Amino acid sequence: MRLETIAEQWLRDRYPDMVRWRRYLHQYPELSFQEEKTSRWIGDKLLEMGCEIKTGVGGNGIIATIQGKLPGPVVALRADIDALPIQDEKTCEYASKVPGVMHACGHDGHTAALLAVADFYNANKDKIAGERRLLFQPAEEVTPGGAIRMVEEGALDGADVIYGVHLWSPIPYGYASSKAGDFMSAADEFVIDIEGKGGHGGLPHNAVDAVMVGAALVQGVQTIVSRSVNPLHPAVVTIGSFQAGTTNNIIAERCQLKGTVRAFDETTRFMIHDKLEAFVRHTCEMHGASYSYHMRVGYPPVVNDAAEASRFFAVAEALFGPEGVIEAEPITVAEDFSYYLQKKPGCFMFVGAGNPDCGAVYSHHHPKFDIDERAMEKSASLLIGLAEHYARQHS
Known part of the structure; x- marks a missing residue:
C-alpha cells in the first residue's frame, strides 16, 4: 500500500492533535526573530515523536530529519x-x-500540519524511500527573513526538492491552487525623507513646501509603471504612508513617504528602483528641497519549477478532485520560500482555508483572521502526497 494512502487514515486520526497544537500556538504567538518559546515547544514535540532534530538553524529554526530504510531522494518540506x-x-x-x-x-x-507529517513519517520509517527533511522556519514575516539564513546554514544541503503550503483564506476549504513559473512577486520597501524650508502659510514664496514636493512625488511615481514598465510585466509602486505638517497655517518643512515596489521580473524590479530614485532626485532639485532615499530590498519572486508544479496538479487532483484544483493567477504578495526555490526545484501552493460557517472570512493580516482547521489535514496530505510521488519517480 502506498504511503500516502496509509497517511490518509493516519492524518484523520491525528486531526484532533493538529487542532490542539494549532490552538496552543495561536494562544502563545511570538514575533519574527523572537520565536524562542515556540521553537522549544516544537522541538519538544518532535523529540517526543522520536525525530532527530537540529535546533538553532537560521536563528530559531528547527530541522527534523527522518531517514527511511530504503534508498531514495531527500525531500524537504517547510512550515513557518x-x-x-x-x-x-x-x-x-x-x-x-x-x-x-x-x-x-x-x-x-x-506548523501543526508539519508536526503531523513528522509524526507520520517517524512512525513509518521502514516504508520511506530516502530522507524526509522538515524545516520549521522562523521569521517569514520580516525581511531579511528566516529562509535565507536557513539556506546559508545548510538546510537544503543534499536535498533534491522542496515543497511548501500556505493555508489561504481567500480560497474556500476543499480547494487548492498553484501555478508553474512566476507565482508570487518580489516585495521591496522604500522610505523617502524630504526637507524643504518651513514658513507661514500665507507667504509660500518664502518657503519650500515639503507637502507640495511629497504630493508631486505621490502623483509622479505612478508614471514609472504606466510609462516605463513593459505592460506585459506586472509591477506595482504604492505609497502607503505620507507624514507631514502640524497645523493649517504652517508650511511643512519636512515630509516622509513610505511605500513598496512589487514585481515578478528581476530586470523590471531593479529598473523601478533606479527610476524611483531618479524621480525623487529630479523632483526635489526642481523645487529646491533636499532628500534622503532608502530602498530595502526584500524577498525575490516565488518561481515554481514547471515539473514540480505539474506534480502538484497531479497529486492535488487525486486529493481534492479535478474540480477542487485551481490554476492560480500571479499574486503580488511576497514569500521568502523564494530563497529555497532559487536553490532547489520545488513548488509552493495554496490550500483553501476559508469558510463563512466557522468565521474564516477575514483576509490575512486582519485582526479577526481565522482558518477552517480542516485545511491542516488537507495540507499535510498534500505534502506527503508530493513527497511520495517524487520519491517513487526518483528512487
Missing part, C-alpha cells in the same frame, strides 16, 4: 512559525493571550 504585531480581536477560546501579537497569517496551522 512566526506571528504578526496585530491585536487579536476574535472572540473564541483560543484567541491570542499575548497583547498586540497574533497568528494572523496561518503559520500556526502550517
Whole structure:
C-alpha cells in the first residue's frame, strides 16, 4: 500500500492533535526573530515523536530529519512559525493571550500540519524511500527573513526538492491552487525623507513646501509603471504612508513617504528602483528641497519549477478532485520560500482555508483572521502526497 494512502487514515486520526497544537500556538504567538518559546515547544514535540532534530538553524529554526530504510531522494518540506504585531480581536477560546501579537497569517496551522507529517513519517520509517527533511522556519514575516539564513546554514544541503503550503483564506476549504513559473512577486520597501524650508502659510514664496514636493512625488511615481514598465510585466509602486505638517497655517518643512515596489521580473524590479530614485532626485532639485532615499530590498519572486508544479496538479487532483484544483493567477504578495526555490526545484501552493460557517472570512493580516482547521489535514496530505510521488519517480 502506498504511503500516502496509509497517511490518509493516519492524518484523520491525528486531526484532533493538529487542532490542539494549532490552538496552543495561536494562544502563545511570538514575533519574527523572537520565536524562542515556540521553537522549544516544537522541538519538544518532535523529540517526543522520536525525530532527530537540529535546533538553532537560521536563528530559531528547527530541522527534523527522518531517514527511511530504503534508498531514495531527500525531500524537504517547510512550515513557518512566526506571528504578526496585530491585536487579536476574535472572540473564541483560543484567541491570542499575548497583547498586540497574533497568528494572523496561518503559520500556526502550517506548523501543526508539519508536526503531523513528522509524526507520520517517524512512525513509518521502514516504508520511506530516502530522507524526509522538515524545516520549521522562523521569521517569514520580516525581511531579511528566516529562509535565507536557513539556506546559508545548510538546510537544503543534499536535498533534491522542496515543497511548501500556505493555508489561504481567500480560497474556500476543499480547494487548492498553484501555478508553474512566476507565482508570487518580489516585495521591496522604500522610505523617502524630504526637507524643504518651513514658513507661514500665507507667504509660500518664502518657503519650500515639503507637502507640495511629497504630493508631486505621490502623483509622479505612478508614471514609472504606466510609462516605463513593459505592460506585459506586472509591477506595482504604492505609497502607503505620507507624514507631514502640524497645523493649517504652517508650511511643512519636512515630509516622509513610505511605500513598496512589487514585481515578478528581476530586470523590471531593479529598473523601478533606479527610476524611483531618479524621480525623487529630479523632483526635489526642481523645487529646491533636499532628500534622503532608502530602498530595502526584500524577498525575490516565488518561481515554481514547471515539473514540480505539474506534480502538484497531479497529486492535488487525486486529493481534492479535478474540480477542487485551481490554476492560480500571479499574486503580488511576497514569500521568502523564494530563497529555497532559487536553490532547489520545488513548488509552493495554496490550500483553501476559508469558510463563512466557522468565521474564516477575514483576509490575512486582519485582526479577526481565522482558518477552517480542516485545511491542516488537507495540507499535510498534500505534502506527503508530493513527497511520495517524487520519491517513487526518483528512487
